[in-house]
Amino acid sequence: MRRKIVLIFLSNIFWMTLGLSQGNSVATDHYNKAAEYFNSKNFGLAIASYSAFLELEPDNVKAYYNRGTASLNLQQNDAAIKDFRKVISLDPAHAKGHLSLGYTLLSAGNHEEAIGFLTKAAELDPTLSKAFVQRGTAYMKTNKYNEAIADFTRAITMGEQSYALFLNRAICKNKMEDFMGALADYTAAGNLKPDQGVTSGEKAKIYLKQNKWHEAISEISTAMRYNAGDADLYYYRGYAKIMLEDVAGALTDLNICLQIKPDHKAALKNKAVTTYKMGKYEEAAMDYTNLMKTDGRNAELYVNRGICYLETKKYDKALVDFSEAISQKKDFAEAYFNRANTYTKLLDFGKACMDIKECVKLGYDPARAHVNNLCN
Numbered sequence: 001m002r003r004k005i006v007l008i009f010l011s012n013i014f015w016m017t018l019g020l021s022q023g024n025s026v027a028t029d030h031y032n033k034a035a036e037y038f039n040s041k042n043f044g045l046a047i048a049s050y051s052a053f054l055e056l057e058p059d060n061v062k063a064y065y066n067r068g069t070a071s072l073n074l075q076q077n078d079a080a081i082k083d084f085r086k087v088i089s090l091d092p093a094h095a096k097g098h099l100s101l102g103y104t105l106l107s108a109g110n111h112e113e114a115i116g117f118l119t120k121a122a123e124l125d126p127t128l129s130k131a132f133v134q135r136g137t138a139y140m141k142t143n144k145y146n147e148a149i150a151d152f153t154r155a156i157t158m159g160e161q162s163y164a165l166f167l168n169r170a171i172c173k174n175k176m177e178d179f180m181g182a183l184a185d186y187t188a189a190g191n192l193k194p195d196q197g198v199t200s201g202e203k204a205k206i207y208l209k210q211n212k213w214h215e216a217i218s219e220i221s222t223a224m225r226y227n228a229g230d231a232d233l234y235y236y237r238g239y240a241k242i243m244l245e246d247v248a249g250a251l252t253d254l255n256i257c258l259q260i261k262p263d264h265k266a267a268l269k270n271k272a273v274t275t276y277k278m279g280k281y282e283e284a285a286m287d288y289t290n291l292m293k294t295d296g297r298n299a300e301l302y303v304n305r306g307i308c309y310l311e312t313k314k315y316d317k318a319l320v321d322f323s324e325a326i327s328q329k330k331d332f333a334e335a336y337f338n339r340a341n342t343y344t345k346l347l348d349f350g351k352a353c354m355d356i357k358e359c360v361k362l363g364y365d366p367a368r369a370h371v372n373n374l375c376n
Helices: 025-039 043-056 061-073 077-090 095-107 111-124 129-141 145-157 163-175 179-192 198-209 213-224 231-243 247-260 265-277 281-292 299-311 315-328 333-345 349-361 365-375
Strands: none
Touching (some): 025 061, 043 061, 061 077, 061 095, 077 095, 095 111, 095 129, 111 129, 129 163, 163 179, 179 198, 198 231, 213 231, 231 247, 231 265, 265 299, 281 299, 299 315, 299 333, 333 349, 333 365
């Protein structure tokens, strides 16, 4: 369940009318056409008309601003940035110009530069709540979570109320391990917008961190109503059930997870542990075999599968697995210990003695009690 960072888009497009002298009727005509196209959201034609106007009036701040906004609507960030830079070069006190430039830079991934222009926008007009929203987003993108929280909180106190705003503040609080604050913000975000279970999934992650298994299961179950095909949700609910010792319930969820995503490594591992605990040793051995397909150079997996073979009296297979574990990890005491146990089942006490002595050399205390019995 991966965490989401939401970029908050400007909700208000700033468009300004223009007053021209009566002497330039051609320029006025271009501008009026541009305004008409802009209002009908025909941004391509609006840009063309503003461009024609600016050829006649090359220093008009409002036209550059409006053309930049039209470019921004078409996601033409480079053109928008160029126009917004022109705005603030012509009018350094243009607060909304700084805001729009900062936002566009943020959208383009230039987070540090965006912070500078958004800061200037807030200085020029402290009532621009969007400046704090966007700067908070830029701080979040640069992992400055305390600064982001301060800006998001400032925007909220100024009357901004949006799903993305609360969601982003929740993400930052979670990063700072303010789990109670994060839970409150996730709840606020979910109340503002049906979010396909996103906030429930994020709340579940916090409860899992806090070992609040029942709460985690409840939130995950809510998230599943919107995302029934999300393998991770079934994995995490299965994990919570393991911690509550609901082994059968855990196995059901882990099996569904693996039906959706057969190579889900964590689910394979926990399913193997779960089937072993249930005494389903043959199934557990198969689970470890499947897990090896994704992690074949893991000595512990061979030991675990070897133990399953030992429990089902498949001693030859057990020996192969314990020996493979030792070949991968020469000081793996548990592998020597279990191989010694397997040799005793085959009545090969000489080899069992050699392995149990190796265990003692490696400092494996459970082996000491067996040295005399095996080696005399």
